[in-house]
Amino acid sequence: MFVLLRQLGEIRRRARLGRGSGTRWLGVRHVDAGSCNGCEHELGLVTSPLHDLQRFGLDIVASPRHADILLITGPVTTRMAGPLRTAYDAMPTPRLVAALGDCALGRNVLGERTELIGSVERLLPVDIRIVGCPPTPREIAEQLLDALAELGP
Amino acid sequence: MTLLRPVAARAWRAAVSEAIERRGERFGGAWATRDGGWRAVMLAGDEAVVLCCDAEDGRVDSIVDIAAAALWDEREAHDLHGLGFIGHDPLRPLIEHTAELERWVTPVSGEGVHQVAVGPIHAGVIESGHFRFHVVGERILALDTRLFHKHRGLERAAEGLAPDDALKHAGRACAACAVANTVAYAQAVEDATGLWPSADLRRQRTVLLELERLYNHLHDIGAICAGVGFAPGSMAFAALKDRAQELNAQAFGHRFLFGTVAIGGIPVALDPPAAGALRGALRELRADALAGWRDLTFAASMQARLDGVGVLELEDALRMGVVGPAARASGVPLDARVGNRRLVYGGLRPASPPAATGDVAARLRIRALELEATCDMLDELLSLPLARDGASPGRERSPVGVGRVESPRGETVCTVELVAARVARMHLRSASYANWPAVARATAGNLLPDFPLINKSFELCYACADR
Ligand code: SF4
Numbered sequence: 001m002f003v004l005l006r007q008l009g010e011i012r013r014r015a016r017l018g019r020g021s022g023t024r025w026l027g028v029r030h031v032d033a034g035s036c037n038g039c040e041h042e043l044g045l046v047t048s049p050l051h052d053l054q055r056f057g058l059d060i061v062a063s064p065r066h067a068d069i070l071l072i073t074g075p076v077t078t079r080m081a082g083p084l085r086t087a088y089d090a091m092p093t094p095r096l097v098a099a100l101g102d103c104a105l106g107r108n109v110l111g112e113r114t115e116l117i118g119s120v121e122r123l124l125p126v127d128i129r130i131v132g133c134p135p136t137p138r139e140i141a142e143q144l145l146d147a148l149a150e151l152g153p
Numbered sequence: 154m155t156l157l158r159p160v161a162a163r164a165w166r167a168a169v170s171e172a173i174e175r176r177g178e179r180f181g182g183a184w185a186t187r188d189g190g191w192r193a194v195m196l197a198g199d200e201a202v203v204l205c206c207d208a209e210d211g212r213v214d215s216i217v218d219i220a221a222a223a224l225w226d227e228r229e230a231h232d233l234h235g236l237g238f239i240g241h242d243p244l245r246p247l248i249e250h251t252a253e254l255e256r257w258v259t260p261v262s263g264e265g266v267h268q269v270a271v272g273p274i275h276a277g278v279i280e281s282g283h284f285r286f287h288v289v290g291e292r293i294l295a296l297d298t299r300l301f302h303k304h305r306g307l308e309r310a311a312e313g314l315a316p317d318d319a320l321k322h323a324g325r326a327c328a329a330c331a332v333a334n335t336v337a338y339a340q341a342v343e344d345a346t347g348l349w350p351s352a353d354l355r356r357q358r359t360v361l362l363e364l365e366r367l368y369n370h371l372h373d374i375g376a377i378c379a380g381v382g383f384a385p386g387s388m389a390f391a392a393l394k395d396r397a398q399e400l401n402a403q404a405f406g407h408r409f410l411f412g413t414v415a416i417g418g419i420p421v422a423l424d425p426p427a428a429g430a431l432r433g434a435l436r437e438l439r440a441d442a443l444a445g446w447r448d449l450t451f452a453a454s455m456q457a458r459l460d461g462v463g464v465l466e467l468e469d470a471l472r473m474g475v476v477g478p479a480a481r482a483s484g485v486p487l488d489a490r491v492g493n494r495r496l497v498y499g500g501l502r503p504a505s506p507p508a509a510t511g512d513v514a515a516r517l518r519i520r521a522l523e524l525e526a527t528c529d530m531l532d533e534l535l536s537l538p539l540a541r542d543g544a545s546p547g548r549e550r551s552p553v554g555v556g557r558v559e560s561p562r563g564e565t566v567c568t569v570e571l572v573a574a575r576v577a578r579m580h581l582r583s584a585s586y587a588n589w590p591a592v593a594r595a596t597a598g599n600l601l602p603d604f605p606l607i608n609k610s611f612e613l614c615y616a617c618a619d620r
Pocket of ligand 1: 104108
């Protein structure tokens with residue numbers, strides 16, 4: 001797949017992320033709580049070899065039981081509030097909650113609706129905020145890494 | 154202008170069957186209104202007719218035996234608007250999630266039959282939705298999908314707004330289909346208000362729609378590679394998709410082309426150098442995508458995993474009203490772009506794969522074919538700069554407007570009812586909504602571990618369907 005190799009260099013240059021860090025490893029569990037799928041598309045690219053979040057010691061894990069960070073997208077629909085809570089409760093402590101995208105941060109285009117909880121904050125304590133609609137893969141990686149550097153886990 | 158054909162509730166079935174059997178029209182979606190109204194849009198070529206009736210005592214005759222594609226529409230109208238459907242029995246909940254298990258799953262029994270429940274949260278970066286498989290060992294007998302975990306009430310929220318303000322509701326239904334959904338919505342409002350898009354506006358929208366198809370098809374090819382665990386393919390196509398989206402951002406300011414569609418006009422333009430730059434970059438992308446595709450066709454270990462998996466028979470595709478690449482891969486020559494006079498698709502023919510086998514392999518191949526056609530179309534469309542232009546008034550107005558667009562996943566139909574220049578009802582029936590029942594159909598008889606692959610070969614949006 002020569003195509004990949006050629007693009008990889010270019011995209012990595014564009015992303016301008018650092019070279020990766022030392023010994024930290026944190027598991028990230030993503031939960032879609034009613035997004036428009038834009039945040040998922042971009043998050044999917046963050047963990048592909050293009051931006052390669054794994055080299056910063058972050059990886060998407062399949063179960064909340066293996067996760068240190070719960071990464072949530074969408075305005076939290078009433079129907080997803082239950083499953084989201086279940087996922088959070090299944091996590092070991094200490095744990096972090098990251099709200100990804102403007103919807104998750106309470107700034108969705110619909111405003112207050114009975115179908116929506118309205119933001120992650122209304123359900124869970126939020127530690128990390130990633131703004132954008134959707135944030136680009138690079139913005140997701142940068143904001144996540146900056147927040148972790150500040151929190152220092 | 155869309156014709157409105159009032160029908161007495163008692164004559165509802167007769168009207169639908171006459172439209173389908175005598176006039177050869179196609180069911181394009183149905184929706185209820187707050188005051189007990191029930192509508193169905195029937196499609197023929199580039200024309201649309203809306204049948205409307207008032208339910209009697211909150212009930213109307215079911216049409217699912219005449220138009221199987223109306224199955225979800227009736228279930229939705231029951232759950233959200235309380236309509237009853239005579240003859241639709243059992244009427245299983247669709248959006249209503251509080252019903253006990255027995256009421257919404259297909260009864261499947263027999264020796265060794267058990268259920269496997271998956272979701273709504275999945276093990277990856279995937280949208281939320283629940284699947285319930287009825288299996289014997291590894292063999293799937295039937296699948297019940299329970300979506301609408303992401304139901305945000307977008308349509309209800311649009312009611313009472315000025316048409317311009319409700320545009321964002323259509324746009325945020327789904328990022329990956331944002332252009333298709335907003336163009337369909339804008340067309341519906343323009344249809345209702347008697348506006349006709351200028352030649353420049355038609356070309357602009359066509360460019361945006363094809364750019365959306367381009368990154369989606371690249372994504373979908375990568376997703377199928379991921380479905381069989383072929384990492385080089387999934388990574389190469391993820392990179393190509395990223396490149397296509399970067400071009401969107403450079404040319405139009407947003408990777409998903411948010412904010413590029415407006416009613417009766419277009420908020421973006423491309424001057425000659427910008428159009429030329431985009432055209433050049435797309436040529437390079439086309440060459441790399443085709444090279445990547447050639448690599449995939451020689452990856453025997455991957456190809457061997459696709460044949461005969463998740464077959465959707467032609468007969469089922471026709472009966473269930475399946476649309477888009479999934480329909481074409483099963484041999485249905487249907488593409489909403491053909492003959493669409495509000496866009497620029499002169500001479501386009503629906504793509505057909507060398508063998509319309511209806512399996513994962515065919516759904517993959519059709520995307521590669523369409524990818525090339527889309528690049529060629531864009532090359533031609535971008536030979537001129539894109540000017541800001543609008544739509545001209547003067548066409549006949551109609552209380553209901555219909556917009557139809559071929560999204561990356563197939564025909565999306567948006568209908569808008571206007572009362573006193575406000576949105577009384579907006580209904581967005583995306584291609585994903587039309588095709589979800591087909592995923593369950595194509596899954597039956599396959600092995601459980603193949604489901605992610607089959608699912609990815611349709612690559613439907615949950616967000617679009619749930620709204
Ligand atoms: S923040 Fe934007 S991209 Fe993300 S889910 Fe919300 S509307 Fe979609």
